[in-house]
Amino acid sequence: MSLRISYAPPADDTLAKMRDGDTFRDEMARTLGHDPYGHGSSAVKGEHDRREATVAGAIVLYYVSGSVLTVTVVRLVPLP
Numbered sequence: 001m002s003l004r005i006s007y008a009p010p011a012d013d014t015l016a017k018m019r020d021g022d023t024f025r026d027e028m029a030r031t032l033g034h035d036p037y038g039h040g041s042s043a044v045k046g047e048h049d050r051r052e053a054t055v056a057g058a059i060v061l062y063y064v065s066g067s068v069l070t071v072t073v074v075r076l077v078p079l080p
Helices: 009-017 021-030
Strands: 004-007 042-044 047-055 058-065 070-078
Touching: 004 009, 004 021, 009 021, 009 070, 021 047
Parallel strands: 004 070
Antiparallel strands: 042 047, 047 058, 058 070
């Protein structure tokens, strides 16, 4: 089962500026889209569904909604 990946406006703006945005989207689907609690992710401030992970050279802050099968990226920080 895979989850839908959606991007909040600030994360979507950052993604549009990334040189390797297509590669990043593919990696997100392959990793967090299949296991949002894996891939070396960690809970933020003790909230199980508020997560942070590094994917394809970017730090990703996201929320997991199991009831609607969605991972929502709220912040995206490309690493230098």
